[in-house]
Amino acid sequence: MSAAPTECLLRLYDEHHELEDYQKGVTRWCPGCGDNAILTAVQRLCRTENLDPVKTVFVSGIGCSSRLPHYMNTYGFHGIHGRALPIAEGVKMSRPELTVFVNMGDGDCCSIGAAHWVHAIRYNMDLTVMLHDNQIYGLTKKQASPTSPIGLKSNTTPKGAYLEALNPLTVSLGVTNVSFVAQVVDWIPEVLYDVLHAAFLHKGLSFVRILQRCPEWLPNMLDPWVQDPTRVKLLYHEDGIKVSPSVAKVYTTTEEHDPSNMNRAREIASEVDPVPVGILYRNDDVPCYEDLRRDPTLRTPQFVKGGLEAEFDKFTIWPEGEEH
Amino acid sequence: MPASASPSTQKRKKSAKTNGQLDAKKKVVQLKEHIVEIISDSGEGAQRCGQSLGAIAARMGYGIWTIEIIPAEIKPPARSVAGASGNRIRIGSKYVTNGGDETDLVIAFNEQVLLGRVRAKELKQGATILLEDMWRDHKDPAVSKSYIETYDRLVESGYKVYEIPMERECHKLLSDPRRGKNMFALGILCSIYSLDLEIAKSQIALTFGKKAASVIETNVKLLEAGFSWAEENLEFKYEIPVKRPTEPYIVVNGNTAIALGVLASGMDICAMYPITPATSASHYLSDAFAKVGGIVHQAEDEIAACAFAIGASYAGKCSVTITSGPGYSLKQEGIGLAVMTEIPLVVVNVQRGGPSTGQPTKVEQGDLMCTIFGSHGDAPKVVIAPATIEDCFYTMITARKIAEMFRMVVVILSDANLATSQQPFPRPQFLETWLAPPPDQSAIPEGSKPYDWDPVTGLSRRHIPGQPGGMHTLTGIAHDSNSHVAYDPDINEQGLKARSMKLAAVQKTLKPPPVFGATQGDLLIVGWGSTKGAIEEAVESLREEGHKVSSLNLTFIQPMPSGIKEILSGFKQVMTIENTYSDKLEYDLIDEENRRYAPLALLMRSRFLVDIDCYTESQGQPIKPSTIRRVALEKLQEK
Structure with missing residues (x-):
C-alpha cells in the first residue's frame, strides 16, 4: 500500500453518504402505498452500500411504481410503459461501471413488457430488478392486471377477473439463464431490505417480486396475509437470508431452503398460501451478457483508424501500380 | 455441341456458332454503356457472378451500378418464374448514377427465371439473351417442352436468343457443373465486353481468397473456358471505352456503406432486430465491430432494440438502431421518448414496400410521412435521405454529430434501391x-439544469450519468x-417550443441544395433520396435536346433548408417524382380537392404555397430514367 493512511481516511470521509444524500422530494404516492416501503428499503440499501449517487441509475417504466426514480437523488430514467428493462440493458451495456436498478409494476413487467422480462432474464445483465406487484393497474384507475387473482372485480372485469393470475415467480424460474429470483412483501421492512440487499450483491439479473398493497384500489385484499403472520412462510438458509430473532418471533412459519435447489424453488414458487418470502433461487455462475459482449479494447482514434482502414482495404480498388 | 447445333425449329434466328471457329474476325462494336443481367435459380451462383463482373468492371475504371435480383424466398422451387436470383450490372464509360432502363443482355441458367424477368418488363425490346441449352433435351418431356416453347416465343418476340452449352462445357472440368457454371458465365461476359482477363483472375482470387488454392484454380479454369468458348463461338463482341482509375475507389452497397459510416462515426453500439432489407448492414457490423470496437445487440424485438439504443445513448455514447418500415413503426414509441427526453439517437430506416409487410425485398419510398410526423404528439426530429452510396457513408457521420450536438433523434431514410x-x-x-469524444464526466457547473433550454435555440447541455452534480431523472412526462x-400549461408549451426550436437551429446551419441544370426554366423536377441519379440522367438528356428542365434533390427533408422557395420561383412548373403511391387525376373519383399527393409534393405545397404536381410509381423497382423523361416531356406539353 503506497497511500498514506490519512489519505485513505480522507477518501472514505469524502465518499461517505447519509440517507438524506439519496432522498429527493416528497413522494406523491397514496398514504399507505407499498411503494413508500420499497423506496425506504432502497435508500437504506444505497446508504449501506455507500453507493455513489453520481454513478447510480434508477430506470423505470410507467405507472405508480415507476415514479420511484424521481425520489432518488441519483441519476434516473423514467421511461415508457413496459420498456424499462431494455433501456436499463442499454445503459449497462454502454457503461458497465454504473450501478443500475430497475423498478416496474405488474402491468409494466408482466403484461406490456413481458417479452422484455423473459429476455432480460436470459441476458442476465447485472441489474437489480424490482417488480412492484400490487396486482392491479393503479395509475389508470383499477383495471385487472395479469397478476390479479381470478374473480377480482375491477373496472374492466366488473364480474370478476376471468383468468387465473400469472405467476411471475414460476415464469422467471422457467427462463434459461435465470440467476436470482426472490419474493418479498412490503409489510415486513426488515426482510424486504435483506432480500433487496442480497439481490443487489448478486452479480447478474436479480429479480425480486414485491407483493405490495394498493390502499386505494384493493385496500383489504392482502389483509389476511398481513394480519396473520402464520400465512407468511419465511425462507432462510446459510446461503440465503438469515432471519433475525425479532422477525422469527412473529413469523413462525419457516422453511430452510437452499437457493441453489432449483426443483424445490419451483415448488415454492407455486405456493400461494402461506405466501413464501425470501430467496427462491440463486446461481452465481451464470455469465452476464455485458461480460460476454464487453470489448476490453481501448478505442483510441488510432485504433479505430487502423480498423477502419483495414475495412476500407477490403472494398478498395487501387489504381494500377498502387495496389496494397 | 450437338444440342445447340440441332435446329429443332426453323424459328431459331441466331445460335452460337457450332463449328468451333468463327468465319472471320469478330467485329467489335463500340458502346457507351450496357446493362447486363445474370440470372439463375437461387444457389446456382448468378449473384456471385454478377458481383464479380461488377468488381472487375469497377477495377478497370468503368462506372457501374449493380442491383441484386433476389427472390422473396430463400430456396424457391427450381426453375420457377418467381425464383430468379442474380445480379444486374450497368456498365458505362462515365460515372453511373443509377440502375438505368431495361436490360440489354442477359445470361439465364434456365428459361423459367428468364420468363420472370421478361414478364416484369425488365428486358429491352430485342435484347440479347444467352440461354443455357441443357433443358432442350431434358429427360423430362415437360421440361424440354417448356424450354422449347419459351425459346420459340422469345425468338418470335424479337429477342436475339443464343443457346449456350454451359452445362456441357463445364462438365469437361467439373463433375457437378451446377457449382461452377457461374464462373464459366463470367468468362463469357469478360469476352463479350472485352474485359481484362488478368483482372478477372485476380478478382476470383480475391472472391475465393479464404478457400483452398484448388478452388481458386478450378474457378480460374472455368473463367478461361467460358472466355475461350465465347471468343470462338459467339459472333458478337463489345467494347466500352474506359479510362483506368487514378485514385482508389471503394465498391460497396448502400447497407455496407451505412455500416462503414457507423464505424467511422464513432458509434459503438448498434441495437437491431432482423428485418429485410436492412439486416445486411448489421451482418457486416457484427463482423467489423470486432476489429474496430463495438457491438451489435440483436434485441428480442424492434421495440427493445430502440429502447436499448436509447439507454445506451442516455449513458453517454450515441447509439444507432437499424431497421426497415415495419420495424420503424414499432420504434415510434421509443423515438417519441428520445425526442421528449432529448436523448441523441440515430435511427436508420431502409425503406421497403408498404404498408404492413408489403414487399420486403422491393424498392419504395413510402415512409417519408411516418418518419417526419410519426410518434404521437409533436415530435420533431431530423430526417436525412442519402441519395448515393457515398452519401450513405458520410450521412452516418453527420447524423451522429447532429444527434449529439442538438440532443435530437436523427432518422436516415435509405431504401432497398440503395441498400442492395x-x-x-x-x-x-x-x-x-x-469520431465521437468519450462521455463527458466533468462536474456539472452549479445551477446548471438538465434542460437549460436556450430561449432562442432550445439547446441545453446534456447531463450524463457519472457527472458530479448532474443527478436528475429524465422522464417522458411533460x-x-x-x-x-x-x-403546468406554460411549461408544457415551453418544452414543445424548445424541442421545435432545435429543429429550426439545425435548419439555420443548412445550405440551400444545388440545382441540377439552370436555375431558371420551364420545369423543375424535385426528388429525394435514391431517385437522384435517375432524375439527373433524364434531366441531362432532356437538356441536351434543348428542353429547359432542371432538378433538385433534397437530402435534408426535415428540416428543409432555406432558399428552396426562391429556387421554385425560377420555374414555370414544378413537380416531384417519388417512388411511392399517389392518386392520379385521371382516376374516376379523384379531383383537385381530394387528390392524395405524394409525400414530398404535399410537404412542399403546404410549405411554399406553390402548385406542385407529382408523379409516382410504386412497382417495387426504381423509377427508370426513360420513365422520368416521358413524364417530364408530358408535363412540358401541358403548359
Missing part, C-alpha cells in the same frame, strides 16, 4: 473529427427545465 446496389466512390480519407414532472 453497388456504386464505386472515392476511398474516404480518415479524419479524427469523425417536464420543466429541472426535469421535474410538470403539468
